[in-house]
Amino acid sequence: MTPDVATIEKEKQQNTNGARPEGAQSGETKELTGAEIFVRTLEDVGVDTVFGYPGGAVLPIYDHLYQKSGFTHYLIRHEQGGTHAADGYARATGKPGVVLVTSGPGGTNTVTGIATANMDSVPMVVFTGQVPSGMIGNDAFQEADIIGITRPITKHSYLVKDVNELETVIHEAFHIANSGRPGPVVVDLPKDMVKTTGTYRGSGKVKIPGYKPVTRGHHSQIAKAAKMLSEAERPLIYAGGGVNLGDAASELTELVEKTNIPITTTLMGLGGFPETRSQSLGMLGMHGTWYANMAITECDVLLAVGARFDDRVTGRLDGFSQKSKKIHIDIDPSCISKNVEVEVPIVGNVKEVLPELTRMADAPQIDNWWSTINQWKEEHPLKVPYSEDEITPQYMIEKISEVTRGEALMVADVGQHQMWLAQHYKFNHPRSMLSSGGLGTMGYGFPAAMGAAIGKPDRTVFCVTGDGGFQMTAFELATAVQYKVPVKVAILNNGWLGMVRQWQELFYEERYAHTHLESSNPDFVKLAESYGAAGFRAKTPAEMEEVLEKAMEINDRPVIMDFHVTKDENCYPMVPAGAALDEMVEGEE
Amino acid sequence: MEQTAVETSTKKHTISVYVKNNFNALSRIVGLFSGRGFDIDSISFGQGQEPGMARITITTHGDEQIIEQITKQLHKVVDVLKVQDLTYDAFVERELALIKVNAPKASRSEIMQIVNVFRAKIIDISPESMTVEATGSQDKVNAALGMLKQFGIVEVARTGSVALKREFHGQT
Numbered sequence: 001m002t003p004d005v006a007t008i009e010k011e012k013q014q015n016t017n018g019a020r021p022e023g024a025q026s027g028e029t030k031e032l033t034g035a036e037i038f039v040r041t042l043e044d045v046g047v048d049t050v051f052g053y054p055g056g057a058v059l060p061i062y063d064h065l066y067q068k069s070g071f072t073h074y075l076i077r078h079e080q081g082g083t084h085a086a087d088g089y090a091r092a093t094g095k096p097g098v099v100l101v102t103s104g105p106g107g108t109n110t111v112t113g114i115a116t117a118n119m120d121s122v123p124m125v126v127f128t129g130q131v132p133s134g135m136i137g138n139d140a141f142q143e144a145d146i147i148g149i150t151r152p153i154t155k156h157s158y159l160v161k162d163v164n165e166l167e168t169v170i171h172e173a174f175h176i177a178n179s180g181r182p183g184p185v186v187v188d189l190p191k192d193m194v195k196t197t198g199t200y201r202g203s204g205k206v207k208i209p210g211y212k213p214v215t216r217g218h219h220s221q222i223a224k225a226a227k228m229l230s231e232a233e234r235p236l237i238y239a240g241g242g243v244n245l246g247d248a249a250s251e252l253t254e255l256v257e258k259t260n261i262p263i264t265t266t267l268m269g270l271g272g273f274p275e276t277r278s279q280s281l282g283m284l285g286m287h288g289t290w291y292a293n294m295a296i297t298e299c300d301v302l303l304a305v306g307a308r309f310d311d312r313v314t315g316r317l318d319g320f321s322q323k324s325k326k327i328h329i330d331i332d333p334s335c336i337s338k339n340v341e342v343e344v345p346i347v348g349n350v351k352e353v354l355p356e357l358t359r360m361a362d363a364p365q366i367d368n369w370w371s372t373i374n375q376w377k378e379e380h381p382l383k384v385p386y387s388e389d390e391i392t393p394q395y396m397i398e399k400i401s402e403v404t405r406g407e408a409l410m411v412a413d414v415g416q417h418q419m420w421l422a423q424h425y426k427f428n429h430p431r432s433m434l435s436s437g438g439l440g441t442m443g444y445g446f447p448a449a450m451g452a453a454i455g456k457p458d459r460t461v462f463c464v465t466g467d468g469g470f471q472m473t474a475f476e477l478a479t480a481v482q483y484k485v486p487v488k489v490a491i492l493n494n495g496w497l498g499m500v501r502q503w504q505e506l507f508y509e510e511r512y513a514h515t516h517l518e519s520s521n522p523d524f525v526k527l528a529e530s531y532g533a534a535g536f537r538a539k540t541p542a543e544m545e546e547v548l549e550k551a552m553e554i555n556d557r558p559v560i561m562d563f564h565v566t567k568d569e570n571c572y573p574m575v576p577a578g579a580a581l582d583e584m585v586e587g588e589e
Numbered sequence: 590m591e592q593t594a595v596e597t598s599t600k601k602h603t604i605s606v607y608v609k610n611n612f613n614a615l616s617r618i619v620g621l622f623s624g625r626g627f628d629i630d631s632i633s634f635g636q637g638q639e640p641g642m643a644r645i646t647i648t649t650h651g652d653e654q655i656i657e658q659i660t661k662q663l664h665k666v667v668d669v670l671k672v673q674d675l676t677y678d679a680f681v682e683r684e685l686a687l688i689k690v691n692a693p694k695a696s697r698s699e700i701m702q703i704v705n706v707f708r709a710k711i712i713d714i715s716p717e718s719m720t721v722e723a724t725g726s727q728d729k730v731n732a733a734l735g736m737l738k739q740f741g742i743v744e745v746a747r748t749g750s751v752a753l754k755r756e757f758h759g760q761t
């Protein structure tokens with residue numbers, strides 16, 4: 001056994017964490033139908049929001065919901081929308097997202113949302129109806145092997161085979177989804193399991209023998225890391241989504257405040273450190289800032305916190321941060337040394353490891369390093385082109401940042417707008433930038449923003465999307481209108497599948513195959529109005545400012561803002577695929 | 590990415606996994622290999638010492654980094670209780686093969702001699718064929734099969750290897 005694996009094995013045994021989901025401990029034993037047990041147990045686990053869509057296989061549950069339940073059920077308009085909404089709800093609140101759908105097509109429609117959540121470690125429990133136990137395997141009407149289909153994209157899954165197990169299964173599902181490295185769990189419910197009666201015990205004990213996520217980091221490893229940081233000449237912190245997921249933003253900020261080490265974040269890590277502070281270098285990677293990518297190339301000690309060395313971050317691996325010794329804190333041991341060999345691995349929860357590291361680390365002598373970085377910052381700032389007659393996308397994001405004073409909860413779709421949002425919005429709070437980072441799912445933005453707004457009714461929620469991505473899940477407008485969810489949707493309408501157009505321009509000699517949308521785009525204002533939402537259009541910066549102001553006033557329904565922007569703007573800096581980070585291209589002129 | 594000289598450091602590994610015996614666990618483990626492009630050379634699955642448990646023995650190959658990923662990923666499967674890469678320990682390993690071989694009267698005694706040498710067993714006989722049970726390391730089973738080839742093999746069924754860590758290391 002490699003020493004690394006031996007350590008994990010040992011820590012697995014030591015960390016008999018008694019964590020169990022909050023549950024009623026009434027101890028009452030009752031005969032209830034599966035549907036009743038289902039609803040009672042969700043309440044016991046503390047679920048207050050369910051995104052669902054009915055069908056034959058889950059009718060007994062829906063029939064029970066007709067009478068009463070302690071949670072709110074939101075009828076989404078497509079099961080993909082439901083999983084993205086639950087995902088947005090989970091990322092915004094930190095509580096697991098819950099989805100209830102029927103068998104067959106109901107289940108298969110959730111696949112993209114489950115895969116999206118899985119790649120970004122989002123806690124989610126998806127309940128799928130299933131044909132009655134006796135018919136499984138017979139190609140019955142609306143049968144699909146949903147456990148099989150979703151196996152590679154879930155953290156774990158259950159097929160309920162005995163109604164008396166239902167309660168325990170639900171408790172386990174929530175515990176697994178929400179602990180360790182979080183992720184989606186599927187629970188498949190054959191119709192007879194929710195129809196027949198079984199025992200409800202009202203006890204929430206969870207005991208899963210093989211499952212004991214590591215939380216505390218190894219003390220001597222942390223000490224080694226602290227020493228390396230204190231003695232470094234050119235240290236850098238690279239923080240990822242683990243900081244947001246692990247609610248460790250304040251712990252991270254304390255480390256940076258004490259040591260004054262520069263920090264860059266991944267797309268998923270945005271908001272994990274306030275970008276208005278001087279130590280922030282913004283985002284790194286394919287569309288990261290010039291100075292962040294140079295800093296990671298030149299640093300001598302690199303501390304990776306809850307980040308997984310994704311290829312969109314590292315660029316060409318053999319050109320990635322060659323001069324540095326690396327420290328990696330991650331809750332998932334399989335993420336360590338997967339892509340990049342690290343000197344000091346620390347397996348643990350960032351929220352627990354960081355304070356210990358901060359206590360032991362001293363501020364290194366890095367004045368020279370800072371003057372180099374500040375010079376890079378000055379010579380290679382992010383550019384915001386401006387014109388009076390045209391809305392440039394970068395300016396649009398800057399304006400949204402200004403109007404919301406960096407306080408809004410921003411949800412991105414996928415494309416150029418996503419990168420411009422990441423670059424030009426000043427994120428100051430954790431869980432304030434939701435984005436499909438790992439899977440890059442177009443269509444994620446709008447339903448996820450709706451879920452986030454449902455979970456965080458006190459926050460202004462913006463969705464920045466493209467004319468392409470918005471159309472992939474625009475039908476959820478009906479849901480947002482029905483439940484009066486005041487999501488503000490800014491469509492960066494460039495008439496193209498912009499990000500793909502950019503690649504075609506740069507790498508395929510301007511052969512724009514099937515990326516032009518303008519001639520077939522709907523009238524987004526009329527689309528919004530036909531659903532009962534508010535719709536506005538702007539073609540100049542002045543109009544845009546007016547529209548933004550109007551949108552900020554509307555709080556009882558979704559608002560669609562159709563912003564016509566410069567058609568052929570490209571997103572820079574850019575590290576071409578297969579290049580090293582210091583080979584980034586800065587722009588046209 | 591360019592593949593360079595990975596071949597040279599590739600090594601055979603025998604990994605023993607103790608797991609909750611349910612339909613999902615085995616599929617997850619196999620899926621983990623196919624989904625991540627890891628190789629399975631052989632796999633065997635059988636009931637464990639406790640009810641409801643199973644032991645899976647997987648032989649695979651790869652460089653250090655790949656094997657480390659495999660063990661770490663196996664650890665992540667919720668139903669997995671224990672993962673042991675036996676390669677770093679002394680361990681006992683066995684494979685079983687049932688070999689049906691052409692055996693007209695004239696070649697029977699020679700086949701029986703070979704079977705004896707390999708400490709194998711004849712477990713079925715018909716006028717035209719014999720079925721031999723051979724157990725041992727993969728090499729030994731290969732060798733037995735090699736010797737029987739000359740008579741004409743009709744069918745072979747082989748298990749993957751099963752393995753346990755060796756506890757007794759002798760006097761030191």
Ligand SMILES: Cc1ncc(C[n+]2csc(CCOP(=O)(O)OP(=O)(O)O)c2C)c(N)n1
Pocket residue numbers: 413414415416417418440441442443465466467468469470492494496497498499500
């Ligand atoms: C479901 C899905 N299909 C295809 C892609 C590939 N893709 C990435 S970005 C992009 C274009 C996005 O266009 P748009 O939504 O208009 O945003 P823009 O890039 O113009 O800001 C495409 C097609 C994807 N990420 N997801």
